[in-house]
Amino acid sequence: MMESTTFRLLTCSLLRCCRRAKCFEGGRRTFLSDAYWCQDIWNTRTSLPIFRDLNMDKFYLAMDKNFQTRGKVLPVDIDLFALCATSDQHLDDLQDLVHRFRRTSQTAGVLPSTSHLVVRAFVAASADRRLRLLDMLDDRVNYGVFLDHNTASMLMDTFVREGNTRDAAKIATHLMLQEDWDNPISKTLALHCCYAYVQNPVPEPWQEPEPEEDPNAETEYVRVKYLRNKWHDGHFDLREAADIVGKTLAWIGATVDDVGGHSCELLGWTMYSKWQELVQCCDRLQGGDGVCQDVIGRVTGLLSAAGEQCPDAAALSARVASLPTVPAPLGDALRLAVERAVAEHEVADVVRLRQLYAEWQQRRQHELELQRQAADRERRVQALEEKRQYLRERERLLWFFDNEEPLLAEVERQWNRPQLPKPPIVQKLLRKKRQTEEDYVPPSVRRSHNK
Template identity: 35%
Template sequence: MLSSLRICQRGLVHMAGQISRRNFMSGHFRCQDVWSKRLSSPILQKVNVNDLFVQLDGRLDDSGSITAVDVDIFANAIVSGDHLDELDDIVHRFRLGTGSHQTLPTTHHAVVRAYLDFGDSSDLLRILDDRLNYGIFPDNYLNILLLDHFIKNGDFTSAAKIASMRMLQEDFDCMLANYMSLYACHKYLLNPGEWAPPAEPVKEDDEEIRVRVAYIRNPFFDDHFDLREPNALVGKTLHYTSRALGDSIGKNYRALGLILHKKWNEAENFTSAALKENARFNSSIIGLMDNFVGSLPEEEQKALDSVKKVITAARESSIKGDLLAEVTDQIKGLVKTEEKKMIDQQTQAYSDWETLRENVLKFELEEFNKKKRLEEVEKKKKELEEEEQEIFFFDNEDAIDLEIEKKRARLPKSKPKSVISIDYVPPEITVKKSWVE
C-alpha cells in the first residue's frame, strides 16, 4: 500500500514537471538544420576561429576598428562554448567603434544561438540587456525562440526579462510574441524569482577613496530605460503589450500592469471606464492586484483609497476563470496559423543573409584592394619624384638656388647687434626722490 502511494506521488511529480515545462513551438521552429548549413559555405569552411580572433584582436589594438562582416564571420564560425568569451570581447569592442551601425542581421542570430546552445542564460541576458555596449537586438523570430526556450525550461524570470526587453524597444507588431510575453509575465508574478544577480558584498575599508569626475549629472529618471524594479518593469510590459490587443485579455493585463507600475491615476481611470462599459475582470487578475497593493507600506496604502475602491468594484463584478488558460489557447491558435509561415520566412532569410555576407565580403575585399593599389601608386609616384630630382639635379641647380634665395628673402631680417667697446663704463645710476618731505 505504501509503495503504491509512493509510485502515485512520483507520477504526480512527473506530471507537474511536464505541466511546468510547457513549450508552445515545435522542434522545427528552431530551424536547426537550416542554421547548421551555414557552416558549409566556402567562407566559413576556411575560418580557423583561434587564428581569426588573433587577427581581429590585433587590428582592434592597432587601429581600433574592424568591419561588420569580420564580426559576422567570427560569430557564425563558433561551434562550441570554448570561444564565447572571445565572442563577448569582439562584439563589445566592435560596438564601441564607428561601424556598429553596419552590423549584419545574421550576427544577432549567431550571438543569441551561440549562447543558447553553448553558454549560460545569465550571460546571454546580460548581453541582450546591455544594448548600448553590445548592440544585439533580437527580432520577432528570436524573441519567440527565446521566450519558448525559457518557458519550456520553467525559467519564467528569464522569459519575463525577454518580454520586458521587447517592451523597452516598443516592438509589438507580432501578436504571437505579445501573447507569449503576457504568459511569461503572468507566470513570473505567480512565483517571482531573483530578477537581478546578487550583488557582490562591498568590503568595508577605513580609507576614504575620492574619485575625480568630469562632471556630475543632474538626477533624471525617464521611467523607461531607467526602470530597474522588477514589478515596474513587468507592469509596464503588461501595460504596453496589452495595448496591442483588442480583447478582454488585453483589458485585464492593462489594468494589472498600471497597478504594478504604480500609475495610480491611470489605473483608476482605465478600470473605472472599463467597468462603465460593462467590462468584467478576471478574479485571478484581481487577486494579483490585491496582493501587490497589500504588500505596499501602510503609509503608501493610505493614499490609495480611491484605487482600492475601484479594485473592490472590479472584484464585485469579476468572473471566475483561468486567464492564463485563455492566453494559452490564444497562443496555441496563433502557433497553428503562424509557425509554418515564420519557419518558411526564417529559412529564406538565412539563405538571403548568406548571400548578403558573400556580397559584403566581396565589396570589402574590392575596397581593400583598391585602397592598397592607390597606396602603391602614391608610393611609386613619390619614388619617381625623388629619382627625377637626383637625375636632373645639375640641370635644375640654378632654379634650386633661385628658390633657396627666394625663401631666404622671405625670412624676417634680424637687427644688427651693436658692438660694445671693451673700455665702456656704464653711467652711474642715481635715485630721485618722488615725494615731498
C-alpha cells in the same frame, strides 16, 4: 468503407496526440515546434567556400590588430564572426568584439543580421553564456544587441522549457522596452512568461545585489566635468521586478482584446502602482467580457498590501471587485492564447525567417565582394605609390649633376632656416642648466701615495 473511416479517425487522433507530445520536453512545456527554429538552414550557414579554411583564432587576432592599429573593423567582419562562433571561447571573443565595435564609428553601419546571429549563438550555448547574453541585452549602450520577434520567441520558449520563469520574463520586458509587440506569437508568449513569473518567481533574485563596499577601504575621489541630475524616466530606468513586469503586463495586455489581455492589464497597473491608470482600466472593463476570477483576488490582495502608497485602496478594491469575471484561471487562458497564436502564425513566421536568412546571405556576399574590391584597390594604389616613389628617387639620382646648383641651394636654405622659438618651459630649463654649468666648481681631489 466503415473500416477506412475508422482508420482515418484513429490516424488523425494519433497525429493530434503526437503534436501535443511535442509540446513537452523533459517534463516541461514548450510552445514552438522544431520548424520554427529553421535549424536546417541554420546548420548550413557556413557552407560557403570562404568559411572552409576560416580559422577563428586567427580571425579574432586579425580584428584585434585592426582595433589596435586602425581603431575600427568592418561591420561584415563582426557579422561573420557571429555567424561562425560556436565554442565558449569564441563566444567570449564575440562578446569582446561586439563591445569594442560598439565604441567605433563603424557601428552605424552594422548589418541587420548581426544582433540575430549574436543571440542565436548564445542561445545554443550553456546556461552561463545565456546569462551573459542577458547582461548584453541590458547594456544597450555598450553592446547594441537588440531582440527581434523570432529571437525573443526562441529565448522565451527556451527558458520556459527549462522552468526559468525569471529570465523568460526578462526577455518579455525587452519587448516592452522596445515597444515592439506586433508579432502575435511573441506578444502572447510575453504575457504568458510574465504571469508565470508572477505565479512562480524562480530563480530568485530578479537582479543580483551589488557587492557591499568595504567600510575600511580607502575612499577614492575622482574629478568629473559635471554632475548629472538624478532623473528616472519610468521606462529604461526601471529596476524593480514588480515595476518592470507590471508595466510589461499592462502595456502588452492593453493590445490584446480578450479576457487574458484585460486581466493582464488590470494586474499590470496594480503591480506597477499606477492607481490613476488602474481606475481608467476598471472603467473601460466595466461593460466588457470580464476578467479572470483569480486575478481579482490577486489585485485586491496587492491593493491591501500597498498600504500608504495607495490612499484609496478600499475604494479601488471595491471597484475591482465589481468587474464582471469568468471562472477560467488566467494561466490557462494565456496558455491557450499562445497555442492559438502558434497554430495560426507559426507557418508565416517560419517562411519570413527563411526569407530573411536568404536575404542576409546575399547581403553578406555583397559586402564581402565590396570588401574584396576595396582591398584590391588599396593594394593597387599602394603599388602605384611605391612605383612613383622609386621613379622619383631614380630621377634625382640620374639628373643630379644637371640639378646640382638648385639642390645645393635647397640644402643651404634648409640649413639656414630660422628655428622656431622654444616653449617657455624648455627655455627655463636651458637657462637653469646654463647657470649650473657656469657656477660649477670641480671638487678637489687628493691623491694618496702608498707608503
